[in-house]
Amino acid sequence: MLSFVIRRLGTMALTMLCLTMVVFFLINLEPNLKKLAISQTEMHTSAEQLESWLVNHGYRQNFFVRYGQWLGVVPKQPVTDPATGKPAQRFSFCNDPLVPTFAGVFQGDFGCSTKFKATVASKLFPALGATGILMFWVLVVMVPISLLIGILAGMREGSRTDRVLSVASIASTATPEYVSGVIFTVIFASWLGWLNGSAASASQGITFYNFTLPVMTLAIYGIGYIARMTRASMVEVMTQQYIRTARLKGLSFGSVVVKHALRNALIAPFTVIMLQFPWLLTGVVIVEVMFRYQGFGYTLVEAAGNNDIDLLLGCSLVSVFIVLITQLISDVGYAFLNPRIRVQ
Amino acid sequence: MPVQYISGFTVVLEVLSRFWPVWIALVIVMGASFAYKKKLALYGQLFDSGVGIVGVGICLFWLFTAIFAATISPFDPLAQIPIMKDVLPGAVEPQSGLTYLFGGDKLARDVFSRMVYGSQIVLIIAPAATGFALMVGITLGLPAGYYGGKIDTVLSFLANLVLAFPVILLFYLLVTPGIMDTPIPYGMAGVFFLFPIIFFSVLFWTRYKNRPDRLYILLGITLILGGWIYLGLVFDADPLKIVHIDPNQLNIFVAVVFASSPGVFRIVRGLVMDIKTRDYVAAAQTRGESPWYIMLWEILPNARGPLIVDACLRIGYTTILLGTLGYFGLGLAPESPDWGTAIKDASRLLRSFIHPALPPTIALMSFVLGLNLLADSLREQSMKD
Numbered sequence: 001m002l003s004f005v006i007r008r009l010g011t012m013a014l015t016m017l018c019l020t021m022v023v024f025f026l027i028n029l030e031p032n033l034k035k036l037a038i039s040q041t042e043m044h045t046s047a048e049q050l051e052s053w054l055v056n057h058g059y060r061q062n063f064f065v066r067y068g069q070w071l072g073v074v075p076k077q078p079v080t081d082p083a084t085g086k087p088a089q090r091f092s093f094c095n096d097p098l099v100p101t102f103a104g105v106f107q108g109d110f111g112c113s114t115k116f117k118a119t120v121a122s123k124l125f126p127a128l129g130a131t132g133i134l135m136f137w138v139l140v141v142m143v144p145i146s147l148l149i150g151i152l153a154g155m156r157e158g159s160r161t162d163r164v165l166s167v168a169s170i171a172s173t174a175t176p177e178y179v180s181g182v183i184f185t186v187i188f189a190s191w192l193g194w195l196n197g198s199a200a201s202a203s204q205g206i207t208f209y210n211f212t213l214p215v216m217t218l219a220i221y222g223i224g225y226i227a228r229m230t231r232a233s234m235v236e237v238m239t240q241q242y243i244r245t246a247r248l249k250g251l252s253f254g255s256v257v258v259k260h261a262l263r264n265a266l267i268a269p270f271t272v273i274m275l276q277f278p279w280l281l282t283g284v285v286i287v288e289v290m291f292r293y294q295g296f297g298y299t300l301v302e303a304a305g306n307n308d309i310d311l312l313l314g315c316s317l318v319s320v321f322i323v324l325i326t327q328l329i330s331d332v333g334y335a336f337l338n339p340r341i342r343v344q
Numbered sequence: 345m346p347v348q349y350i351s352g353f354t355v356v357l358e359v360l361s362r363f364w365p366v367w368i369a370l371v372i373v374m375g376a377s378f379a380y381k382k383k384l385a386l387y388g389q390l391f392d393s394g395v396g397i398v399g400v401g402i403c404l405f406w407l408f409t410a411i412f413a414a415t416i417s418p419f420d421p422l423a424q425i426p427i428m429k430d431v432l433p434g435a436v437e438p439q440s441g442l443t444y445l446f447g448g449d450k451l452a453r454d455v456f457s458r459m460v461y462g463s464q465i466v467l468i469i470a471p472a473a474t475g476f477a478l479m480v481g482i483t484l485g486l487p488a489g490y491y492g493g494k495i496d497t498v499l500s501f502l503a504n505l506v507l508a509f510p511v512i513l514l515f516y517l518l519v520t521p522g523i524m525d526t527p528i529p530y531g532m533a534g535v536f537f538l539f540p541i542i543f544f545s546v547l548f549w550t551r552y553k554n555r556p557d558r559l560y561i562l563l564g565i566t567l568i569l570g571g572w573i574y575l576g577l578v579f580d581a582d583p584l585k586i587v588h589i590d591p592n593q594l595n596i597f598v599a600v601v602f603a604s605s606p607g608v609f610r611i612v613r614g615l616v617m618d619i620k621t622r623d624y625v626a627a628a629q630t631r632g633e634s635p636w637y638i639m640l641w642e643i644l645p646n647a648r649g650p651l652i653v654d655a656c657l658r659i660g661y662t663t664i665l666l667g668t669l670g671y672f673g674l675g676l677a678p679e680s681p682d683w684g685t686a687i688k689d690a691s692r693l694l695r696s697f698i699h700p701a702l703p704p705t706i707a708l709m710s711f712v713l714g715l716n717l718l719a720d721s722l723r724e725q726s727m728k729d
Contacts, residue, residue, distance in 0.1 A: 015501075015508055022505075023517065031522030167395070170720055174713035176664045178671045178684070179705045182691050186698045282512040286671065290691060297512075301672070304516035312516075319510045327508075 005332060012324045016317070023316045024067050027309050033059055036307045040114055070111065070313065072104020105317065111310030115302060120314045123299060128318065131284055131295035133206065134214060138280065142219040142226070143273060149223070150230020150269065155257055157235045166231065172224030177286040181217040188213060198292050214291045218283050222276050226269055233268035237261045267337045274330035278323040347427060348436040350443060355434045359445050359456070365412040370404055386652070389725040396721035402714025406707075409460055410467040417457035418442040421681040424452045433699055449686075449700040450693055451679075458681040459703040465682040466711065469593070470662040473600040474655055479540045480601065481608025482651075486639040488609070489616025500613070503606035511603055511665065512672075518599040519675040524591050532598045533578045536605075541570035550637040596675040600662055611654055615647040622646075649726035656719035660712040667708050683708040 026032075036059075037050040045053075054060050058077070061069075068074030077100050103109040110120035153165035175183075188195040196210040237243065238261060246256045285297030292298075296315070303311035350358075377400075381388035390396035409416060419425075419442065428437055428444055429452040435444045446455040488496040506514075523529060544566040552559040576587025577594065589597070619625065620643060628638045669675050670684020678685065683704040690701035 011501075015505055018505055019508060023513075026517040026523075029522060029526055029528075031525045032520070035522060166720075167717075170716045171713055174660065174716050175709055176667060176712075178667060178687055178691070179709050182687060182694065182701045182705050185691075185694050186701065190694065190698050278508075278510055281510045282668070285512045286668065289672075300513065300516070304513075316513055319513055320508055323508045323510065 001332075001335070005328070008328050008331070012328065015324060016320055019320050020071075020313065020317060021067060023313060024070065025063070027307070027312055028059075028063070028066070032307050032309075036114065036309065039306060068104075070104050070310075072102050072106035072109070074102075074104075075100040076103045110314040110317075113303070113308050113311040115306040115308040115311065120310050123311060124296075124314045124318065127294065127296045127299040130293065131288070131297065134211075134218070134284065134288075134293065134295060135280065137211065137215045138218045138222075139273075141215055142222050145219070146223040146226035147230055147266070147269060149227040151234055151257070151262065151265065153227070154231035154234025154238065154265070155261075157238065162231075165227070169224035169227040169231075172220050173228070174224075175220060177217050177221055177283045178290065180220045181213070181287060181290045184213055184217055214287045214293055217290070218280065218287045221283060222280065225279075226272055226276065229272040230265065230269045234261065234265040237265040240264075267334065270337060271330045271334050274326045274333065277326040281319055281322065347431055347438070349432065350434045350436060352434065355443070355445055358443060362416050362418070362445070362456075363409070365415050366405060366408040369408045369412075370401065373404060374401065386722070386725060389728075390718070390721055393721050393724070395717050396725070399714050399717030399719075399721055402710055403718055406463050406711045406714070407467060410463040413460050413464050417454070417460040418445075419454040419457040421453065421458045421461040422679055423454075426452050428452045428454075430697055446703045447697075447699040449689060450697075455686075455700050455703050458686055459683070459707050461681040462683045462686060462704060462707065463711075465676075465680065466663055466666060466708075469597060469600070469666060470659050473597055474604065474659045474662050476536055476540065476597075476601045477605040477608050477658070478651070478655060479543050480536055480605040481610075482612050482644065483539050483543050484605075485609040485612025486616055486644065487635075489613040490620055490635060490639050490643070492617075496613070499609070503609045506602065506606045507610075509603075512668065514603055515599055515665075515669060515672070515674055518602065519595055519669060521592075524595055529591075529595045529598050530578060532602060533594055536598060536601050537574050537577055541566065541574065544570070546636055547640050550634060550640055592675050592677065596666070596669060599675075600665055603665070604658060604662060607658070608654070611650065612647065615650060616643055619643045619646050653719050653723045653726065656715050656722060660715035660719070663708065663712050663715070 033054055034050065037053050038045070041050060041053050058066070065074055069076045108121075110124065112118075113120050113123050116123050149165050149169060153162045153169075156162060195213050198210070201207075201210050243256060243260055246260050247253070251259075281297075284295065285300055287293070288295045288297035289301055296318070299311065300315040300319075302308070303315055374397075377384065377388065378391055381391045390400055418440075419437075425437055425439075425448075428435060428448040430450055431444055431448040433445060433447040433455075435447065436442070437444060444454050444456065446459065449455055449458070484499055488499045517523075518529075545563060548559060548562040548566065552562065572582065572584075573587050576582030577589055580588060582588060616639070625638060625642055628642050633642075666682065667684035667687065670680075670682050670686070671688045673685070673688060676682055676685055686704035687701065687708070690697075690704070694701060
């Protein structure tokens with residue numbers, strides 16, 4: 001088991017290295033650098049001035065050197081001030097060191113956000129915290145509801161309850177966040193006026209009034225999928241011999257379901273729920289933009305829209321990490337929950 | 345001059361009558377399918393269940409809407425008639441006497457016509473992108489599952505790399521105006537669009553190797569047709585000027601194929617690993633058939649059930665992806681009538697006007713729902729066999 005986890009962690013590290021390199025390459029494409037230089041300098045700057053801004057801020061160094069600097073395996077050089085010839089800070093708002101130092105991801109330095117004029121860490125981690133709260137409530141709503149729907153539907157395959165619930169879950173998987181968000185806002189905010197159509201005030205304090213719509217919107221897309229997986233797993237378990245034995249022993253249907261079927265039926269949904277995280281990530285971006293909630297997704301969109309290189313790299317690192325770690329947890333957890341699975 | 349309105353009931357009637365070519369086509373196709381369902385194999389079996397009929401019905405409805413868009417929609421989807429800015433559903437446009445059935449949006453365009461024309465964009469890009477993703481996934485997944493070993497390790501690692509990318513981040517990196525100045529989208533298109541040509545060439549080669557009369561005709565058709573489309577799509581150099589794709593649409597297309605082919609790859613690989621242990625594969629190996637013949641003519645036909653179901657679900661998912669792209673304003677032109685862009689524009693103004701938001705959301709939802717229902721009943725039918 002331990003060697004399995006270690007090997008997986010090794011693959012994970014390699015994957016992250018490859019992916020960050022790809023992201024680094026794509027962000028640093030020439031048109032993107034041009035856009036960054038234009039947004040960071042005054043209006044109406046000539047092409048030479050843009051070029052000199054890029055050179056001065058170290059964007060014209062070799063690709064691998066810069067990637068190494070971002071990682072923290074190559075020392076970061078301070079830039080030379082063209083006026084005085086002395087070393088100067090790249091971005092004064094980030095306290096860049098004046099002597100060559102190793103300051104990259106390995107040292108815990110995520111770099112400097114050009115859009116927010118602050119360090120990436122000071123921007124990214126509060127945003128992650130805010131998204132964590134959102135995710136927590138989404139899971140609290142999504143998991144019990146979807147498991148309940150799945151179990152009720154799968155308990156008696158082909159019954160009327162099953163068919164109604166199955167169609168309902170198919171409908172929910174056909175409703176992406178930007179559709180359900182609009183429909184819920186129209187119903188609950190515009191017509192009924194029960195809930196707030198914006199979660200901007202949720203940064204100060206979460207209330208039922210401002211937080212229900214984002215949570216509902218995000219949960220609805222996942223509910224259908226998890227419910228369908230739970231149903232399939234439940235249907236399979238209900239046809240097993242030991243369920244028939246328990247029924248023939250004279251146990252009531254309810255206690256067979258609760259005591260014998262549930263435990264075995266819930267193994268598969270566990271994996272599905274874990275693998276749902278990467279999907280939730282896209283949903284988070286849509287929902288946070290739609291309801292103006294200042295979390296991770298909102299930061300990602302701001303970073304991408306303004307070509308904020310370091311912030312976008314930080315965001316990709318975090319999201320890729322989340323995807324990979326949930327895959328690992330789902331594999332390891334599956335082996336723990338299901339003793340029949342052996343990992344070598 | 346104040347704008348005249350017609351009543352809600354008349355709006356409903358007029359919407360229904362506007363779709364008249366769709367209703368006629370639906371009745372013909374559904375009726376014919378129903379009559380001959382015994383002869384139509386898997387497609388015919390769909391008509392045995394209510395879910396299947398509804399699924400087929402919704403999908404066909406949007407297909408015909410896309411085909412007859414010009415007849416159905418009363419206005420040009422891009423035309424702006426200033427007096428109709430933000431009008432409510434049922435407003436009569438004074439000059440032509442036609443009605444803005446679902447009202448006007450903030451740029452005074454007809455919401456109904458935009459919804460109808462939006463279906464064209466979705467119904468062209470989503471199935472085509474899914475088709476290319478299937479080609480890429482199958483061509484790479486077959487050898488990965490069949491040979492295993494090094495090929496499998498490398499290809500699976502690459503597929504997992506792409507799958508570990510959150511889709512939204514991938515699109516923010518790949519679908520930008522800047523990237524069209526670089527050769528990256530064209531390079532990717534050049535690689536992806538090769539796969540169908542390779543696939544069909546190998547397919548015919550392995551089957552008709554010893555029958556040159558058939559082989560040369562089929563290979564010739566594949567290479568000429570494929571090469572023609574390839575030239576048109578990748579280099580925009582179609583000598584007849586028929587095959588043409590806008591650079592931004594090519595960019596979206598490539599990004600969507602890139603994002604969904606690893607999923608197909610994984611499914612194909614899993615299916616092949618399962619099927620290759622069957623007796624008929626062993627029999628073919630004993631006969632001395634070549635590996636690619638076994639993969640393409642023994643394994644692939646037996647994997648078609650799950651692949652068809654997956655393709656249906658995938659078209660739906662691609663539709664959602666296109667909507668996401670539109671919602672974030674990535675790739676598609678800002679005035680494009682596709683549903684995602686319409687939802688984005690409308691959702692910003694939800695506080696003042698809700699009517700421009702509802703038609704595109706309901707259209708997108710119903711189309712994906714139709715595809716999902718179709719996939720569900722296909723799965724049920726193929727499980728019965």
